[in-house]
Amino acid sequence: MVGETLKFWLMIAWLLPLAGFAVEIFFGFYSKNPRGSKAAAWMAVACIGIGFLCSANALRIWGNANEWCVLESHDTHGEHAEGEDGHGEEAHEHKAADENSHDEHAVSATDHDAEKTGQTAYSGEIYRLATFGSLTIAMDYYIDSLTLVMFTMVTFIATCIHLFAIGYMSDELVDDYVDHFAHTADGKHVHRPGRFYRFFAFLSLFCFAMLGLVLAGNIFQVFIFWELVGICSFLLIGFYTERKSASNAANKAFIMNRIGDFGFLIGLMVLWTFFGTFRFGDTAQDNVVTEQGLFSMVHRDAESHDFMTDADGEVLITDPSGHVLKDEAGKARTIPYFLLVIAGLGVFAGCVGKSAQFPLQTWLPDAMEGPTPVSALVHSATMVAAGVYLAGRFFPMFAHEVLLTIAYTGCITLFIAATIAVVATDIKKVLAYSTISQLGYMMLGIGVFGWAAGLFHLITHAFFKSLMFLCSGSVIHGCHHEQEMPKMGGLLKKMPITALTMLIGVFAISGFPMLFGLHFSGFHSKDAIVASALAFVIANPIHYLLFVIPLLTAGITAFYMFRLWFFTFWGAPRDQHVHDHAHESPWIMAAPLVILAVPAWLCAYGGESGFLYGMLTGDEPAHLATGVTAAGKIVLPSHHEIHQVHGDAGVLALLAAFSGALIAYILYGTTLVNVEAMKKQMSIVHGFLTNKWHFDDLYDALFMRPAHKVAAFCAWIDKTIFDTILHGLAKAMIVIANWDRMFDEKFVDGFVNLVGDATQSVGSSLKVVQTGKLRQYVMFIVLGVVALFAVVFSTFPG
């Protein structure tokens, strides 16, 4: 019953934006003052706002139903989170309890013991689209604590951003919008009708897609909404479609995502071929599993906690209670290990595209061409985090090699992006690279077995990064669409609310602690990741880079974020014109900043014993707690091992962050160092970084130019060979057609005309009889009678 109730509330939250989208896109235009009406915006806000209330309510219902057991079971984490020592036996006990509860989860639908602590994961079918043999394509739902937290986070942030956008996009409320960044062929600015309502329609559609992605109960459904958020992203990046840069960026984002989705599709094929299903969880009716999901099909060894395999090393496919399934021939069903790896890598490839990880990271900075609220919602808080979410959701199916790939991908990404962010001057670009970097952290966290840490960072990052993007939007709005930081400076007095909330965001992302345990959210989550990485490196020393680079980057992160803040808000104005016209944003934009600043700072309150972490880890995969120690493979650390190094890792990370912030202050907060001179001295490095490590050039050389070459070659073949053949054929056809036409005109038409003329002339000649002379007519009666008489009596004699 709880499952049904949850489904009900989340369905409302999910479908309301869709309804909103339909109304806005079709009727947003129909009002007395079509271009000037804010009705569409308020409708979008109402939809997503109600969605937030429903989500929060669902969270409450879920907690009440299982008496918040996930929070209680993590109570013992408290001490570790503070970075203290004192774990030991206690932790072991807890671990055992944890294990229990997760086993219950895996088979929760059937296991009667689950009733003790309450069921925590619910899955089932919403609507069946089609059935092809054994394959069922359906709209499923999978609701666990992660789903609920994601729902609440997404709807909350989306509500704030919608509100902000009402102010930010208000210049679209005109019949004749002049786009100063787009030019017509004759060099004039583009004039077009305002598209206020359309923007909000797209936002609503995006919310629908994103929530659908989170709610999805099978991997195929994830793929559907995956593409749907992709198209929303495309539409929103290209919102100023008249600008060449915007439409290019939209294309780039879409195409680069396709590359990842290609891998995703391969993963789906492997999964379906061997497992025959797409759904995550089991569907149960009256505690009997009717349809088994993917997660319960692979079971882990009781000792090493690695996948159960047969003698040949192939992974066994099992039923929910761990018994190996048999195929028709009576053999045990298995999946070759390397294919399981490929499936995992394939799904991860999708995540790489969506979350802008190395090597597909270049689309995200370009995506900043979209309006800033879009950057805040789609390209920092939600959609790009969907890749991390999927990696987390699909975690039980990932093999060691996949996890290591994830870790290294994240590690490379976070470093590259952070270094580029150091030299970027466009305020949104800095934030974009920062986003990529932070997404890299999340991936790294998941890859080094810090599942909870990665997702924890996802949530905290969503809050503070959307806050910072909105702040940057406020700055851009206040400075009349000036995005270059070198032209800003000293804006603290002009726009204090923006500056202070931005500062909160900067503290949060840098991971600063605070008095009274009111640590900034990033402090907890980044510590968790670094600690996981440290534990992983201790267990596998050969992968030491996975700890060193993130630690170093933590410092770089603090550096470039403080650099951004000092550049923008501190010191003397660099461009007097911009400074003079700058102003604080109206309340509709400032209020969301203030609202968002609170969770950006405090959402992780309590750290790993806090509410957020407890909720997130409530349904974490079972083998996380114990770690994996399979022979001959990488050792994956258990919770216990991670807690042991938590304190050390925290101290190191803090040191890095403080030093980064200090350097930033010295360079940009004071006038002690001549930054320009430094730039000149290090021009090679600077150039390398401002050119984004030459990735775009590399791709240009590697893919674009060869593609152009091949295309030119194909075009040549087309033109010289195929076209010649086609033209020849066409000419032959014309000749034949001419012949045919001649035949048609001369013979067929001639015959038809002959018949027509004949009938026509007969008709005309019949007219002759109709003389109109009465005497003749009467004469005809007589003639007629006589004629008939003659005919009758000559035809029928005797």
Added chain:
Amino acid sequence: MFSDLLNKLNSDTTGSLQHHFGAELWLSVTIVVMLLFRLLSLDRFVPTFIVALVGAAAAGWAAFGQFSEIVAADGVAPLTFFGDMLRHDLFSVFFRIFLALFLILTIALTVLTGIPDNEDAPDFYSLLLGATIGMMIMASANNLLMLFLGVEMASVPSYAMVGFLKGRKPSSEAALKYVVYGAGAAGVMLYGISLVAGVLGTGDMSLMAERLSIVAESGSAGFGDPEVRTVALGVMLVMVGLAFKLSLVPFHFWCPDAFEGASAEVAGFLSVASKAGAFALLVRFCIGLSGVPATAELMTAFGIGLGAIACVTATFGNLAAYTQRNIKRLLAYSTIAHAGYMLMAVAALLVMINSGSAKALTHDINACIGGLLYYLAVYLFMNLGAFAVVALVRNYTFNEDVDSFKGLIGQSPALCITMLVCLFSLIGVPPFGGWVGKFMIFASVYKAAQLHWAMYVVLAVGGLNTVFSVFYYLRIIRAMVLEERPADAPSVKLPSMEGYYVCVLAGMVLLLGLAPGLVNGLTAIASKAGDSVMAVIGR
């Protein structure tokens, strides 16, 4: 003895008047009332057309009463009344309803088009109602005398109506031609009647076949027999009279001239109503001569002869229509062609009932008459629709040429669409009613063709004619839809009532082709009517 006759007549009359003669009686009363109103100048207060409409409605209601009575008492034996002069069965009731309905529609049309004016209205409606009474009598005639009486009673008012536009010379000329031609045809027919009645010793049509087989010397009515030859001559002469009413070739000459001269409303009335009555009469006449083995051979030959005439008529009508410029004249030829199609059904009927296997073919024979009636019912709406559009357009353009229809679609879509529907139905394109009717007739001809090869020829000619007819109908459609309206052409504005009126007609044409319930119901009733008229033979 004479008093016996009188008494019988008296009791018959009083007994039958209400039950079997109600419709005709109502129309007669209406005529008297209209003339009285005129006499007392009451027509200033009550427009004459209202009286006429009420009378027509009453007649229709009476006929409908008879209809429901017959349907309720399924299987009531058809009976004769007025001393066997008239016959009362579902067939005649069908025609009464048909004619009453048509009368109402025609009156409505005349009201809409404003012909006649108030002064002439009593005269006009008296003529109209009188002609209708004649046609009803034609439909129920059981005696050669009534045959003649009915034809004349329908014809004489028609002559006057054709010439009703007194000021117009063509109108008067047309009326004169019609009268003279009609007189000629009547004379011939009367001669034929006298021959038939003289030889057979009775005027009762239901007894003709029986008498003929008695009279014939050898017992088989071959041409060698002088009596049979005389009767055949008589029958042929009677046919001339009917062919005049049906405007069959070669007795059609009056038709284009009369239609061109008469107003479109009158032309519409004549083209449908008088044809319906004449077909009813023809069917009765033919059945009266059939059903006896002795006459089988003769009547089969007669049927094939009718088929030949039908072929000639349809072909002639369609070909002659090609070059017509006046749209009423064009429709007159179209009317001739359609008479040809319908005559094919009668031909098929004769071939079937005079074959050896007539009993086994009962169903097909009923369907054959049913098809004819169905065709008539559809023809009512589609032809009246076409003439109504012509009349309405004439009121604006004062012109009845095809050219005056140019670009009508841009002027008055309702009129144009109605015309389209009617013309396509006249061609016989699905899904319009005309297609269903034509299909039923051709199906009957095909069945008859199983009995005699000549009917295959009839069928082929019928099909070919359908193709011929497309061209001149499409000429009107092309003018209406594809061609530009000349700049100086008067515009056609459409008051709503007229639009509704023509739309109702077009709607009926569509429904009769599309609504399965209506099609099936009407087909069933028409077949039943066919069954009832066949009762004469069933003795």
